[in-house]
Amino acid sequence: MRLCLINPCNPLVSIVKVKESRWNRYRVWKPLSLMVLAGLTPPQWQTSIVDENLGVPDYSAMPRPDLVGITAFTSQANRAYELADHFRRLGVPVVMGGIHATMCLDEVLEHVDSVVTREADGIWREVLEDARQGRLKRRYDGGFTEMTDVVPARHDLLSTGYAFGAIQTTRGCPLNCSFCSVTAFNGAHYRQRPIPDVVREFQLIGERLVLVLDDNLIGTRPDHIARAKDLFRAMARANLRKEWIAQATINFADDEELLTLAAKAGCSGVFIGFESPSPEGLRGYGGKFNLLKGRDIRASVQRIQRHNILVAGSFIIGLDADEPGIGSRIAEAARRYGVDSLNVLFLTPLPGTRLWDQMKSQGRIPLDVFPQDWKYYTLTYPVARYKHLSLDGIIREMISCNETFYSVPGIFRRVCSSFWHRRKPWINLGGNLSYRGNLHRAAEAYASFKRQRGDRPDGVKAS
């Protein structure tokens, strides 16, 4: 029995075409979901993974699979349906799972034979057995997995073409920010994999650089932090010789022992969502508001950097509090905080989030010709109507933010500082230049987006 697992590409996402430049290897992430499914698949199945981000293969030249499994974030849904239609025309059954299939079940059921909602770890073998016997059900629900049941991913199946390996050590998040799908999808309960399992899986990863995909590696409570420390101690003891990057909240900065242990375990960078430079903006979406309120963010960032750990800061543009000038305010805040790189995304209503419900009920989602419009739900296009910003206005703010932060003097200052403090200056330089290189591509992408969206309603008038 042949199983083909596919991660569809979205041509609007610039990480495609790894072969064009070797630097693109640093921009493409492995689809861990499919590697986990492969790890759960019994050996009588011959399993292959196609990541279309590395290039779209000639499917007709490949051996005909007996089952196709497709994963998709919302932004990949269009392409996922094209692939499903293609294989179903050939009589190959298609199963789809992942975040989009869970949040838009009815839409997905129109395109595939079977849908697996939520986490598939506990149910995938049953799906395969049903497929083998030709009696696939229309819907399976995996619920939330016991973390002791998470098996190691098949890292051997995608062993070339990427600069980073990938691993996940926790699932779930209690903070439930209004724009984020994680609490709705993985639940509010923060679940942790047993430490020995994580260490053993790290040892299976071929790459020296690893992305830890957890939404928040350190959690929110003292016992979560204690577990993170134990994990870092175990990683250091195992002498993994890996450098890794993770996502965490700013609370990462509050515990010197945690930072020391993380650095010893190989942490070289941390991605932190600051979301808004203003208290009004922060208050609007809940979640991390309390973590950032009244904090000296610059001092927190510096405490992390002192451990030779780079800090990437992320912000959202288009919150209801955001008025003209927000672009330069974000760039200025990021400069003041002293982050090594900045990533700004448009506020985007993703299906299944509180923000989606709110914007939908207020008639603020003009890009709603689905599934075609899903391709713009990459957080790099302004798909909604923003309270105080027109379409042109919000695009201008985004451009001005990135041009200010990634100006030549700005990059020079940051890179000099990282040379001076010996904080991974080459990585810092490479990261900053890569963002700067994207500036003109982004301007072209906005122009084409505006042409294609036509005259659908623009921003909400200021009240």
Ligand code: B12
């Ligand atoms: C790693 C990651 C990325 C990586 C992508 C890696 C990849 N797959 O190629 C990068 C950084 C590139 C990325 C980009 C984006 N991401 Co992202 N990302 C994540 C993150 C943090 C982890 C995903 C992961 O690998 N988890 C580990 C695996 C094991 O879990 P899993 O994917 O859920 O898979 C399980 C189940 O879903 C299911 N399953 C999944 N697929 C399938 C398929 C089949 C057949 C079956 C049966 C089951 C199944 O089984 C798996 C095992 O239980 C999630 C947050 C999260 N916690 O999910 C956000 C998340 C998925 N990303 C999100 C978003 C919005 C994006 C972007 C659009 C915007 C952005 N800049 O962040 C882009 C879009 C990229 C694109 N190609 O279009 C949203 C998606 C919401 C949505 N409705 O689409 C999430 C949920 C975060 C959020 N804040 O809400 N992302």
Ligand code: SF4
């Ligand atoms: S803290 Fe991060 S993962 Fe948790 S809900 Fe907020 S944005 Fe999502």
